[in-house]
Amino acid sequence: MLLEVNHLEKIFKTRFSKETTAALRDIDFSVENGEYIAIMGESGSGKTTLLNILATLEHPTNGTVALNGNNITNIKANDLAKFRREHLGFVFQDFNLLDTLNVRDNIYLPLVLNRKPVQMMKERIGTLAPLLNISELLNKQPFELSGGQKQRVAIARALMTQPDLILGDEPTAALDSKNSDRLLNLFEQINDEGQTILMVTHSSVVASHAKRVLFIKDGMIYHQLYRAERSTSDFNKEINLAMGSVLGGN
Amino acid sequence: MFYLKLAQRNIRKSFKNFAPFLLATIMMFVLNFILASIAFSPQLDKLGIKSVSVVLIIGQVILIPFSIGIEIYAYRFLLKKRSREFGLYDILGLGKAQIIVVALFELLFLLLATVLLGTIAGVILSKFLFLVFIALIGGNYFNLTFSMLGFAMPTIVALTAFVLLAVISTWTIHHHSSLALLHSENQGEREPKSRGFLAFLGVLLLVVGYYMAITVKIGPSLVTTFAGAVLLVIVGTYLFYVAFTIWYLKRQKRGRRYYQPEKFITTNALLYRMKQNAIGLGNITILVTMAIVTLVTTVMLQTGLKQTVISNMPFTTELSAMNTGDTHVGNVSEEQFKSILSQTEKKSQVNLKKGIQYVDYGTPRMILSSGKHVTINHLTDSYNKAGVTTVQVVSRDTLIKLGNKLPKLAPNDVLIHNYSGHFNAETINWFGQLLYVKGQTTNVKNYPTQSSIGNSMMIVAQNDAQAEQLYQRIKFDANSYTIPRRTLITNLSKRGSKKVVKAFKAEGKSSVSPISTSAVDRFALLQEAQVYTGGFLFIGFTLGLTFIIGAALIIYYKQIAEGEQDKEAFRILQEVGLSKKEVSQTINSQIRLLFFMPIVVAIVHFAGAYMMVSKIINAFGITNKTLMLSVSGGVILLIAVLYYIIYKITSRSYVNIVQRHV
């Protein structure tokens, strides 16, 4: 088991009022090596909160998350960053490329932080750049790229460390449908080569590219679907159907 | 008037956005106001000193474009925040022409507010500074009067700036589509280009400027050399920030150690920071340098002049009498002098028995030949002919009376005390008489010293008679004639000194014989010096403060602008795997570097200007080197502390912005 999430709860307290928000109530699921999972839910359902906890960017109020059997919710604050850069890769909605670095250096960044030899960086970018079709972009600055190009650069950056798990928060939200499709196909391709991916999204089209979809609402996972051998459009229909039936057909 | 109302309402509604801009324009107005008030003050002519006007001119030359620059910077900042609002108006159908009209009305209101509030704040602040200053110095030596020009200058500067802002505003609204206005986000920036030639030129200008400043000679060309060196250093400083730092960072990028985490992040971040901030850093550096120079000069004048008065007058009271009848009537005789003194004692009821008497032969300037055997046979009026030296003839007896230990001398033997270094001659041909130099007296105690421009020396003769004989040999002409004065020096209380001086002076008038008396009271002299330097100190004090406030304002804006950018970098680096602590460490070290670079460069600049500043101060007769060092150290420390406080306060606004989203 790659990832095990047990009874996860997250309650936000606002600093200046006594009000609290339960973003996550009781989340339970696990992920096997090589899976491609989409967690789907409406805006405000707790997706980003969940992902941030998996990414160790936030602490849960209760519950545990285990990666390869090690509980990651009680890693010491000082070791968190190291853990993140060695085990996880991120792909975010707004790409999160550093404006001050050119594309190549943006991709190198995680390995630089890991103090890896330049030789290794060159080798890995050598295989990743053609795969992601960004070989010609390496010497450009991020602002010269289109959204789709930026997201492919962000994926290259996430893959550089050969992470155990790639986490994506609405990775296609800032892309048009054509670029969005390309990106999702790319994810499938990467997954076929063995990379475990977990992403959260509010879109059934996006979710339909995953092998398994978990449905989240009000901080709880209430349903799941396996894609199996279905095409994405069939799977999309089924996802919509499941949403409809559970939500009472609105 | 609909647009007028709309403009009014906008300012009221989003005052939070307008406030920093208004703060900047008012501050700049106030700084210009204070500077202009001093520069055009009728009082300045009375003090009439070139170095002050140079400082004031440089101050204005820097401050005017600088304040216009700051205002444009602040306005573009405001415009960026407001472009969303403008975009919305456009989409709602207000039309670009109308939006421009609204924006111009807003500017008009802001201009009126700036001039009005700026004048009030300027008058209050300069009055306040003035009062603080008077309290510090303990007397009013410089009258702050406001002139029409003092008002007009800052108003013209503000008007010019606002006309430019109107152009910018019109252009921005006109040339952006409504959608672009609506999503006017930070557009990416190209990595700055490396300009090796400019980098080299910048360093070259700095080196030449320093060289000029260090090797400058006292003389008529001092002021022009000073101005030239300052100009070179100013241009060099901007080039240093604009080109040299970028050239250096680019070089780092090609280096072997580039792919190390700290270097990797810092080098790249600094590269962009430098591109955006080079001019700002240059401005801060120059302002801080000027603050240091101004404060050091004025504090030196204040404290140094006092010390100079004291060293020129080792005793509180100096009474002297001389014959003013026909020329060459000779000294006032000892008997005559005694009777004048006893009259003075009687009238003033002050005892003068402890006083020391001697004959002061004055300070004629003579031309010395060089070599082992020096010839002195004529006098001169000039200061800067070759070999000009001020020569004082003193009797060995006088120096012994003042507590000096000196070797015995034969009739034609002399000792030399040379104020400006070693005197190598073995013999002196003194107007035809051969004198043998028996040695040097390195340190003469208690004798009123000469603080003159150029070389000076003292010739110590065997005894009173011999000194008189040497004096008689001097071939005076009509211009250079100096009359020997029989002198008494003594230490008295302030009150006693005043009474004695009055009585002694009166004695000269009442006396039937053609003897004139003169008396100097150190207490009165110090008072006079205070009047003179007090004015300078006020100007220096205000200018220094003005420069510091100017620097603080740029720093404040820099912090806000950088906060907005770092917010992003902060978050991204964290997600990619840098810990919060590491991220804030890297960013802090960058900020610190950028923050303290100007003050370090300013201190280096000051070190370069040190010789020049001390020469200017020397020209006022202040030669105390340790005092100069400690005053410089003190001023630098003071400014560093002020700077640090500004850093702490402004970095709070930075931290607020950055932490809001982390």
Ligand SMILES: Nc1ncnc2c1ncn2[C@@H]1O[C@H](COP(=O)(O)OP(=O)(O)O)[C@@H](O)[C@H]1O
């Ligand atoms: N830092 C926070 N402080 C307080 N409440 C928060 C915070 N982050 C998220 N929330 C709340 O938690 C709930 C879930 O938010 P989020 O995880 O962002 O949802 P999603 O990503 O699915 O749109 C929302 O009600 C949101 O208001």
Ligand SMILES: [Mg+2]
């Ligand atoms: Mg979200």
